[in-house]
Amino acid sequence: MSDAAPDAELARPALEAVRARRSWSKVTDAAPTHAELVTLVSAAGRVADHSSLRPWRIIELRGDDRRVLGAAIAKAEGDAKPSTKPLRAPLVIAVVASYRHSKVPRWEQEAVASGVAHVLSLLLDEAGWGVFWRTGSYTRSKAVAKAHGLGKDEELLGWLYVGGKPERSRPSRRKAVDAHSHVSRMPGGAALPDELVHWRKDSAKAAAKKKKAKKGKKAKKPTDWVAKAEKAERKAQKAERKAQKAAQRAEKTRARAATTVE
């Protein structure tokens, strides 16, 4: 056993990775390979997912795929020239919410797809890639949906623009998160309102009653009539054997008495 105490910070790489993450609006032409992307997507897909519906998919846009997106954006915006926005990064990842027919509502499924996008963006950042999640007024337009080949139960959540992190970039101006102002308790604090106090007492009483009834049921077992009949038969057979033995003994005594008299 090591006597060195584990370093709390080093032992929590996820905490460190999330703290260090930032968006990169400008990236270089370097990009993760398809294989690397697939590895990260399989990890990102481990987010909490009600009924494991996997209600999402990823579309990888590289090379001229980005020009197709540029043309669709122009169509959606009514512009004559194709948009050059998608050319800002060598890899553009479209994140799609693919809603499944299920009792799980759409908003929950969208939350899962959104979680995948966030975790994927974090994993890419941790792997050394620059990422920027972008959207626009055209994100859910018909022209853009058609360019991506979306189904009728699919919606885009935007694109992760991915590339190399430029070596000389300005230090990040991210504001710290004031967690205290985002964490609170329910209104009314820990004091239970009257109706809940009664409800708690009533439910405790009901639970005790149920427990008692269950115990009573256990003690009063139903009669096993077959076992009872078998036991009675065994008793009768034993009594019969006893009577036979007594009769044999009496017979022997009578025979002995007769010989003595002769």
Ligand SMILES: Cc1cc2nc3c(=O)[nH]c(=O)nc-3n(C[C@H](O)[C@H](O)[C@H](O)COP(=O)(O)O)c2cc1C
């Ligand atoms: C769903 C979604 C869409 C976004 N769309 C845009 C966008 O179109 N343009 C933009 O400047 N930032 C957009 N952002 C915000 C950036 O991706 C980024 O989070 C922001 O610039 C803050 O930088 P930081 O991540 O380093 O804190 C979007 C974020 C999310 C989650």
